[in-house]
Amino acid sequence: MDISAPLPPAAANPEPLVVAARGVLDTSGLGPIDRVPLIPEAARRRHHVFVPADRRFKAAARFLQALWREDRGLAMGTHVSRRELHRPRRLGSRISTAAGALGANFLHPDIVPVVTRALAYREPGAAYDIDRLKTNLLSSQPLAFNLFGPLAHDLQFATRFVTEFLPGTLTEVTDVLFEHSPGRGDPRFTADRTAYDVVLRGRDATGARGLICIEVKYSEPGHEPAPPPHPRHTHRSRTPPQACSWTSTPRH
Structure with missing residues (x-):
């Protein structure tokens, strides 16, 4: 499958696209399987x-x-x-390490320079496990790049992706960031080292800046006990947007 191919034109009736997608993704014709x-x-x-x-x-x-x-x-x-x-x-x-060094853990050649740039310009404190990223086929770290690397490579493609799949959010994507925190340890935010696997940054229909923050999971069981709520997270979740000094402002 050519993941660099453009999305098909938006259609009022999506059923033909659904049928076409099933033909590509379900060659057996068995239909959805619940396990x-x-x-x-x-x-x-x-x-x-x-x-x-x-x-x-x-x-x-x-x-x-x-x-x-x-x-x-x-x-x-x-x-x-x-x-x-x-x-x-x-x-x-x-x-192998040699195959990983050549970018074999990524699904398209265009993703490799995205990974290289993300590592070279990683934020201070960013938690990358380079070995897992480049050689572990079962890790969510390379999955994040395989899913969203093509969007980082082509921001017009990223904008179309968001407007079609997440309507009502951003109307323009200006950045696709990996292992990003708006401010690690910054008291205006969570005051800890929390980061998102992927962040789509851009503007909405009013011109205000916005973020779409994504956590990527692959083979993690999801049964681990949740950590106790952090008081700072609780406070921030209840703070009205207008009370936050870091709230996005419209573009003039």
């Missing part, structure tokens, strides 16, 4: 992706990534457990 397949242990071992702790979704996702890597002839990478630092393990859902 991922249960991959047999033997198959997971054969493709070097058997991890006993994996839940059903993560096991299926890891297996799929191994097939993707094999289809492209990419060398298998290794994983080092914190409990066995001296015993690296070959893992089918990772690519």
Whole structure:
């Protein structure tokens, strides 16, 4: 699939586009499936992706990534457990360091310079794990770039994406930022080191500046206990926009 191809023209009746999308994404014709397949242990071992702790979704996702890597002839990478630092393990859902250095963990060549720039100009305190980003096929860090890197490469494309998929928000995208915090530790914000995986920054129909903040997850189970509410977060969530000195102002 050519992810650099422009979006089709907007249509009053989206049904033909839905049918066309299903033809591309569902070649089996089985229709929506409400669960991922249960991959047999033997198959997971054969493709070097058997991890006993994996839940059903993560096991299926890891297996799929191994097939993707094999289809492209990419060398298998290794994983080092914190409990066995001296015993690296070959893992089918990772690519080699050499392949990662060439940008093989990203779906289109145009995404690679976006990643390079994001790393070179990363914000102080930005939490990047370079090894996971470049070699771990199952990590949400490269997923963020694979999903939104094409938008960062082409801001007109980003603007159209937002106006079609998030109508009523921004009418112009001026920046696509990764691992971004409006102000790490700044008391006007959350006063901590919270950051967003992706931020679409731009202006709305009135000319006021705005942000769309996105957290990207892939294989994380989502069952971890939530941390206790931070008093600063509670205070900020209840502060009226007009009381915030950092609220966006219209463009003149």
